[in-house]
Amino acid sequence: MLKHRVIPCVLLKDWQIAKSITFGSYRTIGHPTSTARVYNARNVDELIVLDIDASLNGEKINTEIITDIANECFMPLTIGGGINTIDDIYSVLSAGADKISLNSVALKDLSFVRKASARFGSQCIVCSIDVKNIEGEYKIFNQQEGVVDINPLDLAKQYQDNGAGEILLTSVDSDGSANGYDLELIKLFKGRLNIPVILNGGMGKPSDAVKAIENGADAVAAAYIFHFSQWTPNDVKLALSENNIPVRSS
């Protein structure tokens, strides 16, 4: 039986691993190599690293650091941030990533998702959607453009139809809050897509992950809880397992 995944999702900023709070402020977590090594030792199901310098400042993604991180990972590694061309994808995969996450480029140009998945396979293409609740309505938030008036589920369907293999769905409002996932958001997605949805933003305790998956998430991503609380990825998996949600044995 296929298992539900618990995935640390961290940022790469100023050559360090960092965590954002509602996409605004950043707290440094540690060195990229040692962070990856610790996650590998803790047997996490997967690791997502988003290069925030590349996406915010238009820099090329730092493939040297990606190589260092990949060298520590004996589990799947997803890299995102600042990927704008087919060549960018090629260089990130060559550096040792297993999947890439597209955000701004996919929002601007849907055909890029199709090109990327045709070239590298759907299994390799994650589309990342950042969502903000504006007066009760969910809209897209983009680092460069701000709030964009598109329905997140419609956008996810378009990504799916163009070959995305997974959706990374992040609630900007919940990001770094440790107040729990945005369950209203994931309920909108439940049963509406044929590809897995990884829900991100807000996990503060293991029971938050249980609620996320019960409400439709295929996998949960988090950072704050693993760095600023006593809970580990295994604690989260234990809680899922206790609630009859299949997780990977470790």
Add this chain to the structure above:
Amino acid sequence: MNILSDSIVIIDYQMGNLRSVQKAFEVNGCNAIISNDHSVIKSADKIVLPGVGSFKDGMQHLKNLDLIDVLHQEIVQNKKPFLGICLGMHLIANKGYENGETQGLSWVDAEVIRFDLASEYLNIPHIGWNNVDYKNHNDLYESIEDNHDFYFVHSYHFSTCEKDIVSSTTSYGIDFISSIQKGNIYAFQFHPEKSQIAGLKIIENFVNVKA
């Protein structure tokens, strides 16, 4: 690095990231060489064929690099231990159907077919952690308990009438073949190099197989 260990070659045929497989050998103290040079393949004690991509492209690349005969000679005739991973498992079959029907290496009487899951509401590709159920013995599962989870990424799967070579099946809509052993030929649908401790144990067991 253990200089006394057998020499292992990872076949470079431009199908996917071979570095992650090489790394998995490195942590087991084994310096596996990535190469498509015939003399390196002939002098190696063991041969690894990884790969991500389509069956058709994989066979085409093996053909272009003139590797089909040398692999047959070293693995089928000289019985060198062989490890096939994902596409490297598929290619040892008679036939694959990904992007049109393609003749495979035919070391095993098998076909590689697409998941037919239309009625199951299951996604293709099958991506993620799934468990294997042991069937017949496989040397490389030594010290790994039954039902362990490994990391899978694939849309096509192996199908064979040689039932006695099936080492495990995995459930995804159907029970498909997730690993085989036919004498010196070991092949896995999942990625040991991405499956952490248990996956690295498979690599270690392969390193320890008597060449």
